[in-house]
Amino acid sequence: xxxxxxxxxxxxxxxxxxxxxxxxxxxxxxxxxxxxxxxxxxxxxxxxxxxxxxxxxxxxxxxxxxxxxxxxxxxxxxxxxxxxxxxxxxxxxxxxxxxxxxxxxxxxxxxxxxxxxxxxxxxxxxxxxxxxxxxxxxxxxxxxxxxxxxxxxxxxxxxxxxxxxxxxxxxxxxxxxxxxxxxxxxxxxxxxxxxxxxxxxxxxxxxxxxxxxxxxxxxxxxxxxxxxxxxxxxxxxxxxxxxxxxxxxxxxxxxxxxxxxxxxxxxxxxxxxxxxxxxxxxxxxxxxxxxxxxxxxxxxxxxxxxxxxxxxxxxxxxxxxxxxxxxxxxxxxxxxxxxxxxxxxxxxxxxxxxxxxxxxxxxxxxxxxxxxxxxxxxxxxxxxxxxxxxxxxxxxxxxxxxxxxxxxxxxxxxxxxxxxxxxxxxxxxxxx
Numbered sequence: 220x221x222x223x224x225x226x227x228x229x230x231x232x233x234x235x236x237x238x239x240x241x242x243x244x245x246x247x248x249x250x251x252x253x254x255x256x257x258x259x260x261x262x263x264x265x266x267x268x269x270x271x272x273x274x275x276x277x278x279x280x281x282x283x284x285x286x287x288x289x290x291x292x293x294x295x296x297x298x299x300x301x302x303x304x305x306x307x308x309x310x311x312x313x314x315x316x317x318x319x320x321x322x323x324x325x326x327x328x329x330x331x332x333x334x335x336x337x338x339x340x341x342x343x344x345x346x347x348x349x350x351x352x353x354x355x356x357x358x359x360x361x362x363x364x365x366x367x368x369x370x371x372x373x374x375x376x377x378x379x380x381x382x383x384x385x386x387x388x389x390x391x392x393x394x395x396x397x398x399x400x401x402x403x404x405x406x407x408x409x410x411x412x413x414x415x416x417x418x419x420x421x422x423x424x425x426x427x428x429x430x431x432x433x434x435x436x437x438x439x440x441x442x443x444x445x446x447x448x449x450x451x452x453x454x455x456x457x458x459x460x461x462x463x464x465x466x467x468x469x470x471x472x473x474x475x476x477x478x479x480x481x482x483x484x485x486x487x488x489x490x491x492x493x494x495x496x497x498x499x500x501x502x503x504x505x506x507x508x509x510x511x512x513x514x515x516x517x518x519x520x521x522x523x524x525x526x527x528x529x530x531x532x533x534x535x536x537x538x539x540x541x542x543x544x545x546x547x548x549x550x551x552x553x554x555x556x557x558x559x560x561x562x563x564x565x566x567x568x569x570x571x572x573x574x575x576x577x578x579x580x581x582x583x584x585x586x587x588x589x590x591x592x593x594x595x596x597x598x599x600x601x602x603x604x605x606x607x608x609x610x611x612x613x614x615x616x617x618x619x620x621x622x623x624x625x626x627x628x629x630x631x632x633x634x635x636x637x638x639x640x641x642x643x644x645x646x647x648x649x650x651x
Contacts, residue, residue: 221259223528230255230520244562245508252515259523271518272511278386279467285503286470287377291333292495292502293477297486299448300329300342306445316418316425318354319364320411322347326368327407330375332452332477335502336597337608340369344612352614355426359625360417362617366598366605367410367629373560373594374403376456377473380590382466383506383564388572390582392466393459398583398647399590402640406591409632447483451476506561513565521569529570530577540578544585544641547571548592555596559604563593584647588640595633598626 221229233251238244256264294300307321314320322343329339343365351361373380376396385392418425455473458464464472481487520526533543554563568589575585597605606622613622640646 221255221523223524226255226259226520226523227525227528230516238557243508244559245505245512248509248512248516248562248566252512252519255523256515256519259519264519264522267522268515268518272514275510275514276507280382280386280392280465283377283382283392283467283470284379284506285499286467286474287333287379287382288335288502289495289499290470290473290477291335291338292498293474293481293491294329294332294448295338295342295498296491296494297481297484299332299445299480299484300325301346302445303328303448304346306442315427316415318347318351319356319360319414319418319425322351322364323368323407323410323414326365326371327375327403328449328452330372330403331377331456332448333372333377335379336370336372336605338498339372340365340605340608341612343369344609348609348617349614352617355423357417357421357424358617358621360414360424362609362613362622363625363629364410364414366609366622366626367632369609370594370597370605371403371407373597374399374406374587374590376400376459377466377470378590379506380560380564380593381586383510383561384568384586384589387564387568388582388586390572390586393462394583394651395586396456396459396466397650399587401646401650402587402591402636405639405646406633406636409636410629413628413632448477448480451480509559509561510565513562517566517569526570526573530574533574534577540580541641543574543578544580544588547574548588548637548641551589551592552595552599555593556599556601560593560596563596564589581644581648583651584640584644587647588637591633591637591640595630595637598630598633 230251234247237247252268253265256268260267304321304325307325325347326339326343329342330336333339348361348365351364352358372378376399378396378399381395381399382392384390385395451473454476455469458469458472459466478487481491517526533546536543536546538546551563551567554567558566572582572585575582597603600623603623603626606619606626609622610617610619
């Protein structure tokens with residue numbers, strides 16, 4: 220059998236060398252795994268990998284993933300986000316920078332309803348970005364607000380990233396949901412403080428908005444149209460936090476509630492359901508295939524003693540534990556520039572989490588760190604998925620260069636928040 224040191228180097232070289240071929244990550248990792256399994260263990264090794272894949276796909280909590288994705292898909296196709304944006308605008312009044320802060324708050328509410336970021340950024344790109352640009356907001360501030368706010372779904376429950384991390388690391392997903400709320404609110408507060416500072420102390424960054432003349436009847440109509448969807452989101456998260464229902468049960472109830480909400484708004488149709496189901500199948504198919512490939516690769520690497528090898532290598536470093544955490548965060552930031560979060564989760568967490576536990580750290584706390592790290596990856600060049608989501612619906616005159624240059628202040632705030640969570644773990648753990 221090949222030595223574990225040689226196998227580790229060869230796997231890294233194959234991954235780095237073959238990624239530019241644009242071969243899907245699921246197939247790339249799967250083929251490498253099958254090749255190593257056959258070379259080192261023969262047919263019995265391949266048989267062991269198939270049993271590992273079966274155990275991955277039959278986890279009960281996996282049912283929650285398509286349910287939350289389906290909720291997000293229905294939300295994308297309904298007018299709930301539009302009415303929510305109008306309702307928040309009534310609250311912003313004549314505050315300089317108020318529309319940008321309002322966009323941030325809408326992002327937070329949408330994140331609590333969806334769990335994924337793609338559709339949320341597209342919605343904000345259609346609703347909020349043109350409005351801010353037309354009002355005279357600084358282009359980079361407006362773009363950065365939409366991108367940063369739209370990426371909150373990586374951390375705000377019911378985040379799919381948290382669910383997949385919990386499945387991979389055997390960490391209670393309800394604890395992850397509870398622990399991630401305070402850091403998410405902290406991040407929103409940091410974004411809002413930056414937006415208000417720029418708006419009020421940088422010339423030309425934001426105009427003073429004129430108060431909208433909306434009648435009491437119109438205001439009540441807007442509030443009434445979003446009341447039930449907000450109640451659905453609150454009941455889903457509230458049932459998880461209170462321990463009344465599991466994550467999977469809450470996800471199913473959430474789908475039923477969202478269907479009723481669209482029906483009461485007279486928006487439920489065959490076309491809406493067809494589009495939502497197609498989006499759900501596409502998203503979940505991507506997650507499952509990448510999960511299968513990564514599970515196969517980690518499985519054969521574990522059979523070869525790889526997890527123990529990496530654990531021994533990292534723990535042998537003559538540094539304090541906090542530097543090991545920082546080292547892991549740097550690895551994740553670099554991987555996030557090139558790989559999808561699903562692949563990163565399934566490739567690294569089976570190795571990193573046992574090390575974290577052996578160092579005496581809480582895996583729930585580390586999971587929140589990981590999700591914040593993945594939020595950074597959504598904005599980071601050269602591939603930043605959030606940027607390309609927004610580009611697909613951006614107004615004329617907004618270039619990729621504008622988008623990449625607009626995210627740096629928000630990336631710095633994310634890194635600052637990451638440093639705060641590393642320094643003060645109780646920000647995550649105080650409610651658990």
